[in-house]
Amino acid sequence: MKKALSIAGSDCSGGAGIQADLKTFSAHGVFGMSVITSVVAENTSRVIDIQDITPDIIEKQIDAVFEDIPPDAVKIGMLSQVDTMLAVAKKIHEWDMTNIVIDPVMYAKNGCPLMAPDSIDTLISRIIPFAYMLTPNIPEAEKIAEIEIHSIEDMKRGAKIIHEMGCTSVLIKGGHSVGDATDVLFDGKDFYSYTSPRIQTKNTHGTGCTYSSAIASNLALGHPVNKAVENGKAYVTTAIRHSLAIGKGHGPTHHFYNLYKNGLTDFKEGI
Numbered sequence: 001m002k003k004a005l006s007i008a009g010s011d012c013s014g015g016a017g018i019q020a021d022l023k024t025f026s027a028h029g030v031f032g033m034s035v036i037t038s039v040v041a042e043n044t045s046r047v048i049d050i051q052d053i054t055p056d057i058i059e060k061q062i063d064a065v066f067e068d069i070p071p072d073a074v075k076i077g078m079l080s081q082v083d084t085m086l087a088v089a090k091k092i093h094e095w096d097m098t099n100i101v102i103d104p105v106m107y108a109k110n111g112c113p114l115m116a117p118d119s120i121d122t123l124i125s126r127i128i129p130f131a132y133m134l135t136p137n138i139p140e141a142e143k144i145a146e147i148e149i150h151s152i153e154d155m156k157r158g159a160k161i162i163h164e165m166g167c168t169s170v171l172i173k174g175g176h177s178v179g180d181a182t183d184v185l186f187d188g189k190d191f192y193s194y195t196s197p198r199i200q201t202k203n204t205h206g207t208g209c210t211y212s213s214a215i216a217s218n219l220a221l222g223h224p225v226n227k228a229v230e231n232g233k234a235y236v237t238t239a240i241r242h243s244l245a246i247g248k249g250h251g252p253t254h255h256f257y258n259l260y261k262n263g264l265t266d267f268k269e270g271i
């Protein structure tokens, strides 16, 4: 069985972060493991508080996983502080991690910051160069590349600038644009785009986490980069199309529908 690790924050309400990642891994038939970087008291409407895990315990969690069950792919999500980033960067290097998909999470859907603003330089210098794929949304890409993004051409320009920071490939996600949901991948040579019709729903909590974990699952399963994104896009689109109207704010993506669709379960309740 293929194995994947998520290094990310915990969303107690189950829609984003580690919880979304583990559900996504399971739906792909991949064995999921987790290293928690922050415990976030959050739900579909708001972030109440954040407790960052100490760098020491983050490092020890990574050691515990890698000395025993080395993963075939690693997804990295919320890294809230400079020290968190430095601890993760040290361990990426020490364990020679590969197939790393990094979602540079900066804000929750309701606008609450999940990354300290003063850590952007460390993200760029110490984390981004390790990414096999970096998956910023449009506001994150604007911050990292220091440009404004209003069009597909801007997304391509942003992807090129970010690629020069040392990552192997960049996928800028179009969830925050208008019209079709188009994502742009740059692998250092060619551009690829992935489009789905925009689904009219407010229930998009955890879409970015779901997408990056689906891509990591596909890399763990041995797919090349553009196929991993194609499959990941199909997964997240289905998960949004059947997202759940639960909670008072932005409801979460639906993983069981994907399982059902792929014939892995006959679970139908709530679809």
Ligand SMILES: Nc1ncnc2c1ncn2[C@@H]1O[C@H](COP(=O)(O)OP(=O)(O)OP(=O)(O)O)[C@@H](O)[C@H]1O
Pocket (backbone or CB within 6 Å): 016, 107, 108, 109, 136, 137, 138, 173, 174, 175, 176, 181, 182, 183, 196, 197, 198, 199, 200, 201, 204, 205, 206, 207, 208, 209, 211, 233, 236, 237, 240
């Ligand atoms: N309403 C929608 N309809 C169809 N696809 C969408 C919609 N919203 C987002 N997507 C797609 O979902 C994926 C995740 O993109 P998005 O830009 O929402 O990520 P994100 O902002 O990082 O997510 P999060 O808000 O969870 O951090 C992308 O493939 C994007 O195109």
Ligand SMILES: Cc1ncc(COP(=O)(O)O)c(N)n1
Pocket (backbone or CB within 6 Å): 008, 009, 010, 011, 016, 017, 018, 040, 042, 077, 078, 105, 107, 108, 109, 110, 114, 204, 205, 206, 207, 208, 209
């Ligand atoms: C722990 C954690 N990680 C990531 C997100 C971003 O996801 P979203 O923007 O969909 O809330 C989140 N809300 N919580």
